[in-house]
Amino acid sequence: MSYRRVPGRLLHILAVLLLGGCGGEGPGGGAPPPPEVRVLTLEAQPISNIIELPGRVHAVRTAEIRARVDGIIQRRLYREGSYVEEGAELFAIDPREMQASLSAVKAALERAEATAANAAQDVKRYQGLVAEQAISQQEYDAAMARLRTAEADVSQARAQVDSAQLNLDYTTVSTPIAGRAGRAQVSEGALVSVANATLLTTVEQYDPVYVNFSQSSSELLSFRYQFASGALDFPQGTRMTVRLTLEDGSEYKQSGHLDFFAMTIDQSTGTVALRAEFPNPDQLLLPGQFVNARIEAGTRPDGLMIPQRAVNLTAQEATVMIVGEDDIVAARAVELGKQRGGNWVIRKGLSPGDRVIIDGAQKVRPGQSVRIVTDPPSAGQGEPTDPARAES
Numbered sequence: 431m432s433y434r435r436v437p438g439r440l441l442h443i444l445a446v447l448l449l450g451g452c453g454g455e456g457p458g459g460g461a462p463p464p465p466e467v468r469v470l471t472l473e474a475q476p477i478s479n480i481i482e483l484p485g486r487v488h489a490v491r492t493a494e495i496r497a498r499v500d501g502i503i504q505r506r507l508y509r510e511g512s513y514v515e516e517g518a519e520l521f522a523i524d525p526r527e528m529q530a531s532l533s534a535v536k537a538a539l540e541r542a543e544a545t546a547a548n549a550a551q552d553v554k555r556y557q558g559l560v561a562e563q564a565i566s567q568q569e570y571d572a573a574m575a576r577l578r579t580a581e582a583d584v585s586q587a588r589a590q591v592d593s594a595q596l597n598l599d600y601t602t603v604s605t606p607i608a609g610r611a612g613r614a615q616v617s618e619g620a621l622v623s624v625a626n627a628t629l630l631t632t633v634e635q636y637d638p639v640y641v642n643f644s645q646s647s648s649e650l651l652s653f654r655y656q657f658a659s660g661a662l663d664f665p666q667g668t669r670m671t672v673r674l675t676l677e678d679g680s681e682y683k684q685s686g687h688l689d690f691f692a693m694t695i696d697q698s699t700g701t702v703a704l705r706a707e708f709p710n711p712d713q714l715l716l717p718g719q720f721v722n723a724r725i726e727a728g729t730r731p732d733g734l735m736i737p738q739r740a741v742n743l744t745a746q747e748a749t750v751m752i753v754g755e756d757d758i759v760a761a762r763a764v765e766l767g768k769q770r771g772g773n774w775v776i777r778k779g780l781s782p783g784d785r786v787i788i789d790g791a792q793k794v795r796p797g798q799s800v801r802i803v804t805d806p807p808s809a810g811q812g813e814p815t816d817p818a819r820a821e822s
Contacts, residue, residue: 464801467790469753470736474782477733477775479662480724480768481653483704485643485674487719489634490707493607495520496629497622498600499528503630505618508611514633516608521630523622525601532594539587546580553577609635610713634717637710641674641686643723644701653727664728672706674715675722684709688725734776740788741766741774750780751787753800759787761796 501523508520552573560570605611612632622628656662669689674682686708695702706723708715715721742749747763754760764779780786785802787794794800 464757464799465790465793466803467753467787467794467800468804469785469802470740470788472734472736472780472782472784472786474732474734476663477730477735478726479728479730480770481645481649481727482768483643483645483723483725485641485706485721485723487636487715487717487721488640488642489609489636489717490638490640491607491609491635492717493605493609493633494629495603495605495631495633496627497523497603498624499523499597500623500625501525501527501601501621503616503618503620503622506614510611510613510631512611514605514608514611516606517604518608519602519604520611521603521614521616523601523603525598528594528598528601532591532598535587535590535594539584539591542580542583542587546577546584549573549577549580603630605633607633607635609633636715636717637713638686638707639710639715639717641672641706641708641715641721641723643704643706644696644699645704647695647700647702650702657728661730662728663731671726672708673724673726674708675724676714677720682708682714682721684711730775732782734780734782735773736776736780736786737788738769738772738774740786740791742791748774751791751794751796752780753785753787753802757800757802759794759796759798759800 503521504524505522506520507522508514508518514520553570556565556570556573559565560567610633612634614631615629616622622630653662657664669687672686672688674686676682686706688704689707690703690705692703704725706725736750740750741764742751748766749761749763752760752762762779762784765777767775767777769775787800790800
């Protein structure tokens with residue numbers, strides 16, 4: 431009996447040994463290989479510094495057409511919404527009252543001129559008499575005084591004529607600028623008044639146009655510090671180029687330039703007023719329209735940029751995975767700039783030469799060893815777009 435059991439025990443021990451050996455190193459049970467990742471080796475390069483601000487379009491010139499005499503509107507002389515030239519007639523006010531006033535002051539002028547002519551004759555006649563001592567010097571002086579008074583009355587009457595003629599001219603209301611005439615604020619038969627400065631219409635000139643926007647004082651101070659320290663490069667004597675994005679997301683084809691920069695800070699908002707000028711030949715930009723302005727405020731000579739997919743964003747911070755020495759992964763917190771074209775501009779946290787994982791970061795953890803592959807990226811996972819136009 432014991433002799434027949436020995437082979438069974440040996441088979442059992444051999445099976446245990448074979449099963450235990452499956453956990454050791456061997457062709458089928460070795461350690462898994464390091465995960466594969468693709469990296470981007472950072473290189474410093476010039477990157478445009480773009481400031482994005484919301485703005486509103488304003489006409490470059492606006493004329494409020496108001497009544498300058500009292501009267502009744504007889505006719506509207508223009509088509510609402512049409513383009514009018516400088517000096518074009520827009521409204522006609524009943525001129526009869528002004529014409530009557532002009533006639534009255536002209537009559538007063540004629541009377542004053544007649545009185546002055548008579549006084550001049552008296553003086554001329556008295557000159558010979560006073561020389562012959564036929565009249566006293568006092569009488570001659572009185573004649574001279576009457577002549578000077580009459581001449582003053584003539585000057586006053588002429589001024590009244592000029593004023594009356596000006597009021598008569600004001601009954602035809604014209605525009606001082608060329609532009610697009612707005613909707614009429616009064617109709618025929620309406621009473622207009624100088625005292626109330628009755629608004630008749632407005633004329634706006636919007637080729638070119640202004641775009642007004644505001645920059646916070648803190649961001650402006652940061653920009654000035656960066657410029658002073660050399661972190662931003664801006665050539666002297668050049669103007670800041672500004673581009674617009676319209677409300678539908680399309681980009682306005684014409685570029686403008688910054689032409690006004692306020693030297694005071696608004697106490698209620700803590701912002702500084704800025705203004706840019708844009709050509710508007712097709713009148714695509716209209717006064718009151720909201721736009722998004724992108725100001726090209728210098729260049730970062732040593733900028734860094736990475737693809738968006740390389741950044742892990744949380745509520746607290748933004749981090750990236752980098753491959754350090756011996757191909758060991760480490761997490762790195764970064765400060766992000768602006769986002770553009772599928773890329774983030776890096777302000778702080780990375781340096782030239784750092785190897786940032788751009789594909790495969792979800793498969794690794796800090797402290798883990800990885801293997802870097804250089805095969806081309808799949809569709810939709812290309813390298814960063816043109817860094818020269820990136821934002822910071």
